[in-house]
Amino acid sequence: EKNASHKKYNSSKIKLLIQTLPGKFFITALAIIILYIPWILVIINNLQRAYDATNWARVSVGFNVLVKKWILSFSSLFIDLDFGFDSIATYLLRLPFLIIIGFGVYTVCRYCSRSTKLFVLTSIFVPFIILVIPDLFWSGKRSAVTRYLTSCFPAIYLSVAYLFSRYLGGNNVSHQLGDRLSLFSRQKFWRVVLAILLTASILSCSISAVSDTWWNKTPSYFNAEVAKKINASDYPLLLSDIGDDYTNIGDVISLSYLLDDNVQLLLLIQLANLEMVTSESEIFVFRPSRKLLEAMKAKQWELKSVVAGELWRVDISN
Template identity: 25%
Template sequence: MNIKSIQPFRLLVVILLLLGIFFRFASLGERPYWHDEAHTLLRSSGYTLTEITTQIFNTQILDRDQVLKFQQLSSEKTEFDVVRSLATEEPHRAPLFYTLLHYWMRWFGNDLTSLRILPSLLSLLVFPAIYWLCLELFGLPSTGWIAIALVSVSPFQVYYAQEVREYSLWAATTLFTSAAYLHAMRSPKKLAWSLYSVSIILSLYTSLLSLLIWVGHCIHAIASQKVKLTKPMSAFLKASFLGFLGYLPWLFFVAVNLSQVERSNAWMFQPTPLHTLLESWVTNYQFIFLKRSLAGSWSFLFTTAIGLLTFLSARSLILRTRKATWVLIALLVLPLLITFVVPDLIWGGLRSTNGRYFVPCYLGIQLAVAHLFATQLKNGSNLLQKAFWRFALVSILTAGVLSCTVQMFQNRLSEDLAIASMINQAENAIVVSAEESYQGGGTIGDILTLSHLVQPSTKFQLAIQHQVPSLPNQPNLYLYKPLTYLKQNLQQTYTLQPIYKDKLFQLLPK
């Protein structure tokens, strides 16, 4: 990339960066809460599943505010309750983001827009982190600029930047930890290794899956030092020990409550046809650069093009960079793929269908693609070749901008919003539903989500598996996402009139 092209190129990146920031903060309040975000608020408010099931899934008629209570801060709950809630019931969810959100709610309230500002702000840390990592990996500022452009308008990155979950923070800590690792391996200074230790702790307390990133660093350190106890290797072991020592308290909770981890993740083991897995993988993979709905009937062509781009990027990495460089990127990608994809193929399940678990993988792919473009634009053998790669880069970035624009408006569409609007048409509606057990299931998050959307006059009557609530003799009774047992019992007394698919029925006396 010659001097004359540097300034326009940087201007383009700055424009894309500003667009990316805009997309991350645009329409934060338009998309309603969904199931997982409701669980985040439950944990960040300091409540447990046992508390909510015993207090509101008791067949009594409750006001909406009695349900919303579990989405709001209370003087009874502190940050220690946040940690206790996670440690006892969901220790696989590291507490850093939930604790940050607890303080955020305390300072700025818990309306939808203000809550989503936190992950959006945290997502901005990705930009300096990926630039630093590119400098450590490749030593080329141009690669860092292209990487910033790619993540700025990546529909995947923008989507999770707007979700009240830990994934935007995980992306930032993953990049920062890897950059700190490379910097420390080249630097004998204690400060560099101290920074790495702190980054390891932050990353592990953001996501349990960061253990795989740390394992990748261990493999990389052993390979790069040729299995010798060199000074860098010795310093790495000390820093890792301190970082891991800081994480031991939470790892203890994971070990003690392992059965709870298995129970909470039982949904992952549902048998899933291979074609469903493949379709999900393609959709998630495509989402790094392009929203599938935008591709339309051209989806296969776009997926093939992105696959070819990834292949060329991997090939360029292996051929044009030092082994230590491409191995580190491979170690961002492969451990998570092996952990989730291989078990699904061998034993069945749908672990690998959730794109949010592959945040480091997608970042690794974006790093490889950034390197490919930077290399081709700098070292292209002729003007025609450089023109082709400029066109390819502009096409990828344009697809990202269009995807984020479409996503910004599609965020306003929601199945939960459609269901709530139907319930809101009735006066003094009562929503009837049930949960599988006192340890929770799928209904709690759905009920909490719905409670944000219905009118204040709406009431709830909720039960636990096998309990059949005694319903009042009044109109406007709605059965919401019923368990089979409840549906069968109520059919003896009521006619179930479908209102929305198989998820909302109006109960009409026979």
């Protein structure tokens, strides 16, 4: 009788959830759409520009590059020591932290309520899958950009926090894992793991904070190197336009903080402004658009690469 009444209670709860969920969902969805209407209108009115501005994210990369970026992005929540993108040490060092993340998600799925499980799993995997599917089927590197995965990260932090709270406290936790450890008790083991996690996080933050650039700085990874090359000149003039992907304005603003006071900037809106350029300064051009390149070639200006794909030195003596 108890089992029958329990099943009846559960079925009534499920029916109530089914009845109330659609209404709540559609009300929430409608509220979100209303809030985002101004941004939706901006995108519709500037659809081609929005498409051009995100062209760089549709550049095809190999599957191995995507996998490496996924490993770097998710493990960087707790450790972010970089020994080189193609160095095996970079990924071996991060493997234990990926295992901790996976075990945290598993612990949530095993011990938490159904609603909590769904919240964590959908928060992590739905945004990730939305980015991964177009990358795999239509090429691109959207899922390789760490900032696009930001919505996945809070649920990962919650999962790992729950993992430690469960194994560091409470006497109702299964001791099966602790029984297998010959050197440490269960709680001592997880204290050591937590100490390693915190140490790795603090060390990673300390190193990246004083670095000129980092692996996740897309597409401005080379800005520090570009600034050093320009600052080494006595009378530099930096030319740039909006660029083919419309990202140059933001990058030039970022770059300006690294440039010396004697560096002059000429940001071109119209190509006719090239007439203002004289040979008195050492001229550099930063990620020029195809139109700007064609205009400089038409003037028979000679371009020499300084930082591959980013910066050129211009000789207008011809």
